[in-house]
Amino acid sequence: MLRATRASLYKMFHDRALWICLAGTVAWAMVVIIAQVMTASTRGISDVSQLANRWYGFIGLHSIEVPLILCAVLLFTGEYHDKSWRLLIARGISTTDFYVSKLICMLLLTVIVSFTSIMTTAIANIVILHAPFSMVYVGEVLRFFVAECLAHLTIAVFVLMVIFLVRRGEIAVMISMFFMVFGFVILKGLEEAFGIDAFFKDVWVYSQTAYVEFAGPVQWLRLCVTFVCYLVVCSLLVIGLLKCRDIE
């Protein structure tokens, strides 16, 4: 497993897709901050420093699912497309080791993307929005980072499962985006139709970021339990499937 993980990490850090994704994440965070400043007057905010330390200063973070999905698909469907993963299997690396190595990379990628986005926003908050730099501020950013990570790691596990199930990059993007945009609405509709309230839609993978706000309370237990549940269920599903499929 260690060998497969080392190879996957090497591949991830030598692939331009990662660096393009990180550049995109930084750009997106900057766009959100600049848009906040430019539209401040239309919302009756005369002093931009009033935007600082507010959760909407970090609103762009909730949108990192898009670069995350695109980057994951670029990084992890390549092996299927190029059939290069067959060489690993032919050298005795099990399909489980292969999946776990990709899972580790995916989780690391999510942490890196979240960290990049949060750090960019935090610095922009200080520089552009004149947020006071203090230990309280740093503590808030760190707390927000961990909570955002937990929510995005859940999404990462789900997206990786989609990639392993469908194997085709463009289809994996379409399915992931579809679930991101319509998943909550569909579940809400189904819950209402069957008279069940606030269960499935609340544990829905893409709902998790809604429970994270900057300088707001964090439902740590909910985030942790949801992440672990998605991790176990998605991993078991993929490992089971890989065991019965031929390596194409």
Add this chain to the structure above:
Amino acid sequence: MSNIVKTNGLTKKYRNVTAVCDVNMSIEKGDIYALIGENGAGKSTLMKMLSGMAKPTSGDIVLFENKHPEVARYRMGCLIDSPALDTRLNVRDNLEMFARAFGCDREGEVDEILELVGMKKHQNKVIKKTSLGMKQRTAIGIALLGSPDFLILDEPMNGLDPMGIQEIRQLLLKLNAEKKTTILISSHLLDEVAKVATRYGFLKEGKLICELSEEALAEKSRTCLKLKVSDAAKAAMICEKELGTQNFEVVDAKTIRLFDYVEDSSKVVTAMVQGGVALEEMVHAGESLEEFFNDLMTGGR
């Protein structure tokens, strides 16, 4: 001599199609085993099963005398179908990545392989922008990482220029001679295969119809007179008594292969006619692996 590969009743079915049917083959240490067959004969499927890419429908595989092939596969290097490389990474990064995966990333290993397959000067080229021949060389390089004891090479000469084919051939012979690397190779370039192989397996419609050593093939494919006669048994007696030779082989009730008198066939005709055997056809046969293969596939043997 120890067995590197031994299969027992190996079968692979895809829905209603049987790609490989009841194959019992053995490859011994030091062999260069050529798998020969038409397109769709099951060569790649058989190689995929040996390398763990396809699960056998029935039958079993013993690798390095280990009944758990998945444990023994770290000693194998593979190139199956098209070169399976990460197209966004460059040549060197591909080798570095697989070296880490195979646990053979000692310092200098990748440089040695790049040198060996002639890709040193192209090491920084992104795979997407390389020619098929370069991809093939890189894929062979990956197969050679960690000095595997057993190489599976499916069509390794594909896309290579004549110089490249020659280099790869010499490389395989060198690995076999110096490191006793066992090689399983398939290729449609029969003349090239004949230059390296020490054993042959012929596949037809998923079945291993014939397994021969280099010597046996040389014996079978050596120049002979192939006679179609009214009675092969009687013709055999004429060969022994009238022509004074035992250097012949009765193929079936009406066919006999005579390895003497190849340049003096008139004596054979005379002896057969005088002995009362009707000679329906007489041809010179068995000059190359290609002819032997054609004969085998069309049922002439």
